[in-house]
Amino acid sequence: MRPRIVLLLAGRELRAAVRTRWFLVGAVAFTLLALAVAGLGVAGTRAWGISALDRTSAAMLNLVLLFVPLLTLPLGAGSFAGELEEGTLPYLAAQPVTRAELFCGKLFGLQAATTLSLLLGFGAAAIWIGAHGAVESRAFLALVGGAAALGVVTTTLGVLLSVAARTRARSLAAAIGAWLALVFLCDFGVLALAAAQAFGPNALFTIALANPLQSAKTLCALAISERLEILGPAGIEAVRTFGRPLLAALLAGGLALWAAGGGAAAWLVFKRRHLA
Amino acid sequence: MITLQDVRVEFGGRTVLAGVDLDIARGEAVALVGPNGAGKTTLLRCLVGLVRCRGRIAIDGIDTAVDPVGARRRLGYMPQVPAFCEETARRSLAFVAKLRGAPLDRIDALLDLVGLAGDARRPVRDFSTGMRQRLLLAAALVGDPPLLVLDEPTASLDRAAQAEIVALLRRLRDGGTTLLLCSHRSEEIRAIARRVVEVEQGRVVADAPLEVEHAPAPMRLLPLERAVGALP
Numbered sequence: 001m002r003p004r005i006v007l008l009l010a011g012r013e014l015r016a017a018v019r020t021r022w023f024l025v026g027a028v029a030f031t032l033l034a035l036a037v038a039g040l041g042v043a044g045t046r047a048w049g050i051s052a053l054d055r056t057s058a059a060m061l062n063l064v065l066l067f068v069p070l071l072t073l074p075l076g077a078g079s080f081a082g083e084l085e086e087g088t089l090p091y092l093a094a095q096p097v098t099r100a101e102l103f104c105g106k107l108f109g110l111q112a113a114t115t116l117s118l119l120l121g122f123g124a125a126a127i128w129i130g131a132h133g134a135v136e137s138r139a140f141l142a143l144v145g146g147a148a149a150l151g152v153v154t155t156t157l158g159v160l161l162s163v164a165a166r167t168r169a170r171s172l173a174a175a176i177g178a179w180l181a182l183v184f185l186c187d188f189g190v191l192a193l194a195a196a197q198a199f200g201p202n203a204l205f206t207i208a209l210a211n212p213l214q215s216a217k218t219l220c221a222l223a224i225s226e227r228l229e230i231l232g233p234a235g236i237e238a239v240r241t242f243g244r245p246l247l248a249a250l251l252a253g254g255l256a257l258w259a260a261g262g263g264a265a266a267w268l269v270f271k272r273r274h275l276a
Numbered sequence: 277m278i279t280l281q282d283v284r285v286e287f288g289g290r291t292v293l294a295g296v297d298l299d300i301a302r303g304e305a306v307a308l309v310g311p312n313g314a315g316k317t318t319l320l321r322c323l324v325g326l327v328r329c330r331g332r333i334a335i336d337g338i339d340t341a342v343d344p345v346g347a348r349r350r351l352g353y354m355p356q357v358p359a360f361c362e363e364t365a366r367r368s369l370a371f372v373a374k375l376r377g378a379p380l381d382r383i384d385a386l387l388d389l390v391g392l393a394g395d396a397r398r399p400v401r402d403f404s405t406g407m408r409q410r411l412l413l414a415a416a417l418v419g420d421p422p423l424l425v426l427d428e429p430t431a432s433l434d435r436a437a438q439a440e441i442v443a444l445l446r447r448l449r450d451g452g453t454t455l456l457l458c459s460h461r462s463e464e465i466r467a468i469a470r471r472v473v474e475v476e477q478g479r480v481v482a483d484a485p486l487e488v489e490h491a492p493a494p495m496r497l498l499p500l501e502r503a504v505g506a507l508p
Contacts, residue, residue: 008374012361019363087359094324095375096349274287275326276318 001100009097009105010112017075017113026071027117031124033063038125057143057224060125064147064220065213069154069179072114076158077175079110080270082168090275099271107159107263114151122147142223149255150216156262163270186211205238209251212258219251277302277423277454278323283331285318292318293329294478300456302422305449307469307486308458315478316458317356320427324353335423349376351423352416356431358408365411366396369418378419386414390444406437413444424448426457430464442467
């Protein structure tokens with residue numbers, strides 16, 4: 001694989017993604033929401049003396065968990081299937097590039113685009129908070145890192161849906177279904193298992209981490225606050241079992257596995273399929 | 277220049293190419309003809325690596341399964357559906373040139389060749405269909421490949437735009453570029469090709485030279501008279 005060609009293709013993909021309406025609307029909406037959350041956090045500091053960062057980070061975490069998959073899953077899902085329909089993907093594949101270079105270039109370009117949009121939102125929020133009060137950079141950076149990691153995972157899952165679906169409409173429908181499943185259905189499933197008392201806290205925690213959103217949420221929560229209550233009973237049990245550093249490493253490793261596994265599955269589908 | 281041996285393709289259990297054998301020499305201008313669904317476009321797509329196939333395909337002696345990049349470096353592809361990688365004509369060609377490792381200083385000459393020098397910085401989305409086809413041809417010529425693979429190069433063009441493309445392709449053919457095109461237009465085939473290969477139900481059913489350019493009326497169509505003559 002030639003890095004120069006992968007970079008060239010990634011650069012084109014980044015430019016193409018940035019030009020899409022979905023990206024523009026998503027990036028602007030995320031920036032405005034991040035600014036609103038930051039503004040509310042700063043207002044809380046003035047009114048009640050509560051740390052702006054604590055409030056902002058907690059609210060921002062919820063924003064990330066809802067918004068990042070909503071922005072990235074359709075962006076990834078529309079990429080391969082959309083360009084296959086338009087003819088751009090076959091056109092690129094007919095050039096002297098390998099399938100692996102084309103796949104990696106597109107994937108990395110999309111991941112760069114989603115990371116860029118998140119950095120825009122977080123950057124605007126950080127500037128706002130910094131201008132109005134002290135910023136504890138470690139926790140905020142951890143939140144940005146967790147959001148970026150989640151963005152990489154969900155973009156990759158979107159790409160997997162895109163290469164598996166034959167049309168853009170199908171892949172986008174699958175992306176919305178995946179968003180609903182990751183954001184709502186998985187939580188309901190874990191709640192149902194907890195209510196049925198079929199599993200202990202550790203087992204429940206492990207099952208919950210099968211959802212990358214839950215992994216990212218727990219990872220960010222660990223970084224944001226020293227208080228364990230925000231992790232819930234299962235999270236508290238996991239911290240007691242593994243300790244904070246090991247748990248954080250396990251969660252980060254889990255997200256990396258999701259990204260690598262999703263990317264590998266997408267590649268296996270892509271390299272076998274006809275581009276016509 | 278091109279060797280196809282027992283090329284087979286199936287889509288979902290349906291046989292699209294059922295063992296195609298074909299040899300095309302350097303400098304030849306060959307037209308694939310046949311009814312819709314015969315497998316012409318699929319054959320071209322196998323050649324450029326878009327469709328996975330069984331059998332062997334070699335371009336300039338390079339097996340496409342062994343060295344697909346090396347094989348594709350020797351061909352320029354003009355698809356039927358216009359598709360571009362960048363916003364403007366010039367940037368589109370520059371991107372293709374970078375992918376092909378071709379010099380960027382030939383881009384203006386290529387745009388001039390296809391009559392788009394004055395539109396180099398215009399967004400491609402504002403181009404007419406004819407302009408897009410000409411830009412596709414320019415992109416296929418980036419890096420001066422010795423072989424051009426053309427899928428319906430004048431489809432959906434008006435007569436004036438067709439004539440421009442045909443004239444360009446004739447100049448390239450006369451300059452020694454190998455041409456392989458599929459088309460439904462008999463006048464286009466007669467103007468460009470020197471050999472016609474008829475494909476039907478995924479097989480080559482006829483293959484013969486076409487000597488019509490200097491022929492008196494009625495045209496001296498060789499065994500493919502039926503195939504070409506039946507075209508609109």
